[in-house]
Amino acid sequence: MSDETRTDGGAVSAAGSDQPAGLLAEIDAYRVALYLGLLTILAFFLIPIESGLVTSFKTSTGVSGTLPFAPPTPEVFTLAKWQTAFDALARGLVNSALYAVPATVISALLGSFAAYGITQSNWKPKYKAPILALFVAGIFIPYQAVLVPLSQFWSMIPLQEALGFVWALGISSDYTGVVELIVTHVAYGLPICTVLFRSYYKNMSEEMIEAARLDGASIRRVYRRIVLPLSGPMFAVVLIYQFTQIWNDLLFTLVLVQTESSTAAPIVLILAGLGQSLEGQDFALRMAGAFIAALPTLAVYIMFGEEFAEGVAT
Missing domain, CATH: 1.20.5 (Single alpha-helices involved in coiled-coils or other helix-helix interfaces)
Structure with missing residues (x-):
């Protein structure tokens, strides 16, 4: 067939x-x-x-005697670099957290307040547009452009004298730089936080907010009872973005703290000089320090990862 x-x-x-x-x-x-x-x-x-x-798991001789991407053999494997890096960076981890956490939270809250006022208030559009334009313009100001004015501004503020009661408790006056970093990062991060929250609030149900207003809720009550509970995904986006930017920033710390020998030196400032000596650079130690410095930002991504994905998709 x-x-x-x-x-x-x-x-x-x-x-x-x-x-x-x-x-x-x-x-x-x-x-x-x-x-x-x-x-x-x-x-x-x-x-x-x-x-x-x-x-980071190789000895100094192992780094020079093997390929960079080759796993360490038993002869050159060591954990000493991680221990040394942690001992050197432990102080910086605490100092960075002292300004990164409050600066992140404050800038996120203020950005949410500002965005809510721009989008949900009864202002006329002709007033909202210039204010929004100022926030957008603030995003594009580079760090390098404000370093000199920033240094001059803080030199004119008698902050160290104003916080004398804090230093009387036995806290080093070097932590004046930490307070300056908090204020600086809040001011510099406010524009991007406001713009991000505004894009989120623009898509929020106006009928729900209008119904609350008809029931007699004030603008503060609407924010506290309706807008704030629904802002979780965007708070995750802003917190992750702001914390990463603040934690990894080096320019402002160089201007306001200046030296890694300071008691208040952040981790990025200590990391910049880690593993450097007259004999050369200890690359294994620097790599271990870099991974230790990155762990807090990784932890923040893990904590808010699900909300971050939801906020980005909204």
């Missing part, structure tokens, strides 16, 4: 029988190419991280 003849006498098209197989082969080839491309991109981003991680 012919391959093109059915048992009931009908004919089967040869081209029709080959079409599904050809389509399947085409789909498989596309998926293979797609996955290979994704794996290549993934390797491109992960190889530097992997190289830094394996380097």
Whole structure:
């Protein structure tokens, strides 16, 4: 019997029988190419991280005698670099948290207040637009442009004398720089926080807020009972963004704290000089310190990851 003849006498098209197989082969080839491309991109981003991680577990001779991305052998494996890095950065971890956490929370709250006032208040649009334009303009001011005015501004503020009652408790006056960093980061982060919250509040149900107003709720009560509980996803976005920016900032700390020998030196300032000596740079120690410094930001991403994804998608 012919391959093109059915048992009931009908004919089967040869081209029709080959079409599904050809389509399947085409789909498989596309998926293979797609996955290979994704794996290549993934390797491109992960190889530097992997190289830094394996380097942190090597001795100094192991770093110079092996490839950067090669895992450490038992002869060159050590945990001493991590212990040394943690001992050197422990003080900086505490100091960075002292200004990064309050600056992040305060800037997020103030940004939420400002965005709520711009979007949900009864102001006329001609008043809202210039204020919003100022916030947007504040986002594009680079750090480098404000370093000199910032230094001059804090030199004119007698903050150290004003906080004399704090230093009387036995706290080092070097922590004046921590207070300055809190205020500076709040002021510099307020524009981006406001713009992010505004985009979120613009999509919020106006009928729900209007119903609360008709029931006699004041603007503060509407914010406290309705807007604030619904702002969780955007708070996660702002907190992660602000904390990462503040924790990793080096320019402001160089201007306001200046030296790693200060009692209030943040972790980024100590990390900048970690592993440097007359004999050269200890790359394993620097890599271990870099991963220790990155752990708090990683923890924040893990804590607010689900809300962050929801806030970005909104």
